[in-house]
Amino acid sequence: MKRLQLQSLGLYTLLTLMIWGAFSCAKPEDLLEGTFINVQTDLLVNPMTIQVLNYDGGEVPKDISVTAYGADKDQIFTVLGERELTLSYSNADKNAAFLSLAVRRIVEFDEQDPLEFTLKFEAEGYMPLFRTFRLMNKADRRMQSIRMLPVGSSLDGLNQETLSIQQGSNGTIGQHSARTPSADNNQRVNIEIAPNTRMMDSNGKTVSGDVEAYVVSYDYTNRMTNKVAPASLFANNARAKSGESLGQLNFAPVAIYSIDMYGAEGEVKQFDKPVKVQVEIPSGTPHPETGAPIKPGDELEAWSFNESIGDWQEEGRASVISENGGKLVAEFEQTHLSTWFFGGRRFCNPPTQFFIENVNQPQNGPQTFYHIEVINTLNGNVVGTFDNTRFYDGEVITLIVPANFQNAPAVVQFEIYQFEGDATPLYTSPLFAPCGDQLTINLDDVLAPPPALGTTFFVDVAGTCSSTFSNLVIKPTLPIQFRPSGSLIWNPLGWLDEGEGATMALEKGAYYDFRISYRTLERCVFNLQVPTADSTVIIESSVYNYGPGMPFMETIDVDYVDTDNDGIEETVFFNYTNINVPDQACQEYIDFLNAPIN
């Protein structure tokens, strides 16, 4: 009996040990000790950011609204998934606003099936501005700058005439005419409004009372015109006069103008009698279809920008006549107002492409952005400007610029500048045709960083939620803007991808402003000197604090490293990873994720 008890005791002990072995060892919470969860912020992908400036660099209007048009307008959101495209403004820098566009991850687009849309920017007292976009690559993030132009403002490159029109019960009282002043491009626009012309808004409702008219001729030889021009000079889906779809078109404008009229009862958009428009054509201007100089008896296509669809629509053909003194004039009668041009079209598919070779900038390496101007060498006109292009190794750049005339020869080239406004280009490309050309561009030497630059800055950013959410690490994906202190225009410093980024655009010891403008995340740091040695930079948070009088401080560790042991510390690590995000911020994020389904 005793033996049985001992046997049983031994067995039960063994059993207990086995169960203990199987189920104990650690408490469940101990199993998670040391773990942390990386949380990404790129709910949607952000293929394009648009910087909105005032035409003169002054304060940008606060009430800018943005409307999307085009086939893919429903695919465009803010980076927070909002349909209403809201800009980010900063109280610390009121001279620039940013629009961060986003598309869903599941939306596919490429060269064969690009994302096509047009954005209209409008603000009270400013000219509406349409920009057409064709995005072909989700991975290549684009930056674009536009400038808002107040109605009636005077600007180099815009030739403008203002006209006051009196109306009676039967429409306009008497005949009215206006003619833009002489311009550098020798183009003057003249309009004539017949007596008793009834003016109407876009719905056909009569606009009575006096009307202020603005006739503007756009001189596209001026660089600024590209920024403030009312519409892009290509179409994602142009329309024939009948409304039939014509698809993608590049335009070769000879003259571009807009007529805007505003009364106390609204904006005039149409008339019951046509308005006669005449545009002077400089002698020797090539015909867009033949390339031969335009002569009397020729016809030019007349196109208007259809603001209801956000794309260009064919209106008919303007006749070229010879006025007194032998001046050439293109003449057309139009019954509605918007932006118009006389010229020609070109199916530009495939567009011209460049294959970039640049050892200085691997695709996933340090980022440096450049400003591009595209020049028609026949007349020196700037036919396009592109902000913030990287030219990374292996990049394929598709260029969409106005085609100068049918079967255009290789007369176009582009120039690369470090910053917009620089006097001397870093590089001038070979001549190419505006459509269908393919060139391999080697930038190994010309874009090698100058001695003052050449330092690689690796930036690592991560925010760890403190106390309650100590194992939640936020890894932001967003662009950082920068500018030399004192400059007005922001340039992209680079993209943080999952909290990591690298740039070669900073100079040791130089002073810069930095800005993050990503929908509701708006941060500015001004006049920050790039440390020349290991150091710690402390920044006071403009958003969060621990309580009244207890600012939340952020610390950046700057470490210089001689990575190749040549005695030069050419690599710098900006370690911004020990950010203890206040619980308030983490709670906001948790609340956001836990928001009830609407």
Place this chain on the structure above:
Amino acid sequence: MIRALSLIKPMILLLCLTAAVKGYAQSEALRPLDTGRHSLGIFMGSTALIGIDYIRPIGPKTWLRSCFSYMDFNVRDWETNLNRYEQYASINLSVRNSSLNLLVDHLIVPKLNLRLVTGIGLFLMNDFSGSIKLRDPLKINDVYFEPDELGYVYGGLRYNLKFNPYFGVALGRLVHPSRRLSVSLDIGTFYKGAPEIFINGTALIRNNEHNAEILTNNMSGYRWFPVFNLRFGYSIDHKDNP
């Protein structure tokens, strides 16, 4: 199922081994406790959705068991809110834990029908994996995000040791002296070695694979896999062995 079929060759080998031991045991002619019967059984429990075994006495109080435990299954799109959350989750699970086992049962307390069981199991797969994601699209601002856009967590646990020693006890009879049917309960544990954890996420929770190493380290003590199996046996030589 295909993975389970891969165990067929080792299973045949196991049966041959058992048969060889059978010949040796019969030559000993030791059957003092009505234990000298062959038995076939089925069992189920923590290591087997269903298992089959063949039992052969190899001593007066000792049996040899060769078992096949089928433990491969998938759970697809199991929807639950865990009675806690507003959102429903969709859970997938995969268990690959089928095994061939060779066990030795030794009767140590006849009055209690208590046996000590030791042996070894061959686990060819030995892993458990799963994923969890939201079941329904989630509206954030103006977008209904598909669950895959938001991301999901996937991971699992793998034991790299293919031969797992077994230790345990068993209650009840493998064979009954007067009946064909018998019932017994196995309680024990397989030693599986330290588990290897793999875990990651997609979309918003991507790049979390670093946690695998931490969890593997934290769970290095979890080397024993509990076994609770209920067995029903059927004596196949009842008449020859009264």
